[in-house]
Amino acid sequence: MAATSSPVPDLHRNRLPTLFEVLSRRTMAPVDLFSFYIYMRDQQKSVDYLDFWLDVSQHLSLCRHYVRRLHRSVIEDTPELEKETSKRSSAVLDNAGEGPSGEKATTTPDQRLSAFLRSDQGSRQHSPQNSHGSNKSTQSTPGMERPRPSFMTADSNSPANESSPGQDSSGPDNVPKREDLRASAEKILYTYLLPGSEREIIIPQGILNDVQEAIEGPAQRSDPELFDAAKDYVFQAMERDAFPGFLNSKALGNLVPPSMMLRLIVGLLAMFGGFWAAFILIFLNKPRHIRCWLILPFTIGTYALTSQQYMLDPILVFAGLSEYTFMSFARIREPYVKKLLRSRALMALGLFILIDTATCALFIFVPGKRL
Numbered sequence: 001m002a003a004t005s006s007p008v009p010d011l012h013r014n015r016l017p018t019l020f021e022v023l024s025r026r027t028m029a030p031v032d033l034f035s036f037y038i039y040m041r042d043q044q045k046s047v048d049y050l051d052f053w054l055d056v057s058q059h060l061s062l063c064r065h066y067v068r069r070l071h072r073s074v075i076e077d078t079p080e081l082e083k084e085t086s087k088r089s090s091a092v093l094d095n096a097g098e099g100p101s102g103e104k105a106t107t108t109p110d111q112r113l114s115a116f117l118r119s120d121q122g123s124r125q126h127s128p129q130n131s132h133g134s135n136k137s138t139q140s141t142p143g144m145e146r147p148r149p150s151f152m153t154a155d156s157n158s159p160a161n162e163s164s165p166g167q168d169s170s171g172p173d174n175v176p177k178r179e180d181l182r183a184s185a186e187k188i189l190y191t192y193l194l195p196g197s198e199r200e201i202i203i204p205q206g207i208l209n210d211v212q213e214a215i216e217g218p219a220q221r222s223d224p225e226l227f228d229a230a231k232d233y234v235f236q237a238m239e240r241d242a243f244p245g246f247l248n249s250k251a252l253g254n255l256v257p258p259s260m261m262l263r264l265i266v267g268l269l270a271m272f273g274g275f276w277a278a279f280i281l282i283f284l285n286k287p288r289h290i291r292c293w294l295i296l297p298f299t300i301g302t303y304a305l306t307s308q309q310y311m312l313d314p315i316l317v318f319a320g321l322s323e324y325t326f327m328s329f330a331r332i333r334e335p336y337v338k339k340l341l342r343s344r345a346l347m348a349l350g351l352f353i354l355i356d357t358a359t360c361a362l363f364i365f366v367p368g369k370r371l
Contacts, residue, residue, distance in 0.1 A: 014336055016251055019235070019243045023053065028333035030250040030322035038324050039249060043257065044242045048199040049234050052192045056231050059184045060224040066176045181222040182215075188227065189215050203230050251337045252344060253311030254322040260311060263304040270301030278363035285368035295360050302356040310348040317345035 009028050010021070017027045022036050029035060041047040192201050193208055207229045214226040249256075255263070274297035281291045307313045316322070320338070321329040332338045 009334075011335055016247055016336065016340075017334075019239045022243075023057075023235075029330045030254065030324065030332055031247070031334050031337055035250055035324050035330070036243075036246055039246045040238075040242060042325065043249070044245065046242065048192065048201050049238055049242075051199065052188070052201055053231060053234050053238070055188050055192070056224070056227045059181075059188060059227070062176055062184055063181055063222075063224050066178070066181060069175050178222075182220065185215050185222040185226070193230065201234065203233050207233060249311070250322065251334075251340060254316055254332070254341060255307065255311050255313060256323050256326055258326040259323055260308045263308040267301045267304030267308060270297045270304065274298045274301055274359075274363075282363065282366060282368050283371045285370035288364055291364045294363050295356075298359045298363075299356050302359065303352055306348050306352040306355070310344060312341065312344060312348060314345040314349045314352070317341045 009026050017031055021027055022031060022033055025033050027033075037047065037050060040050045189211060191198055193203065193211060194200070211226055211230055214221040274294055277297065278291070278294050281294070313323075316329070317332075320332050322332050322341075324330050332341065
């Protein structure tokens, strides 16, 4: 397979990232795809939507891989005298998998990829198994073998169901075959979309019917375009319902809900203990140097409550850390988020110092009166 460049994070982005940038792996912690996955799993409780989107993206990659290998097999199996004639078909394969060529394109690369897979499937269904061509091409061209049993009829305990569909019936070079594309499409349908499925997600009934008819109907499609409507719907649902909360949690704070709850409990207990001790020392008319010990509970309580209110720990921010699960931390690597968190940490730290100083001064310097 031709080498493809990995997505490069934008280090000069002077704004919060979009959901598409997060899903495309163009961001860094704490607003990267891993953090979003943890957020969808632990806080939003809807990780199945994200898994569906990722599996559809993997299905698209599998289709591109299949087309590239088919393109390569056409080039390798064409004799020298026929290579000039096959350039047009090779260009079609290349455009379907990689994007537009020199000619003006009116459709997207993914649409051309889906169109090619549908036309390729139709030609395979209506042509004899041993059509005119070399014997070598029937052995090396993917998809010419008899289709294996579909995903639903496969053994649920077989290793094929534990790995991606593009690897279970591939050869030693992990070359995807036509039946792998169909198995991948069926797996997505039977795992996420059908009512009562293992990880069912809620999508409009019309979209579900279209996808089910395309996969199980006479066309038996496996091209990635058949999932476009469902994928767009899931993307918009995540963008509307989950992503704003993710940015609020990770770009404006660095604590997870269990940690904030713990800080709330500790803060309330510390403040209660501070007020209780302060009134006892005042009404016992204890000297001020003894009342200075009140700084300890008031400082702990004020810091914990301020952290809970702002959803961030200033000390952790200045240490460059963000909490992604309870008591598990990751480095803050996104430049704009780091700058944003530091500004909020300074605000929280200033408020903490102001409240703590005023509270301690009030109960230390107020005149005592023994009852």
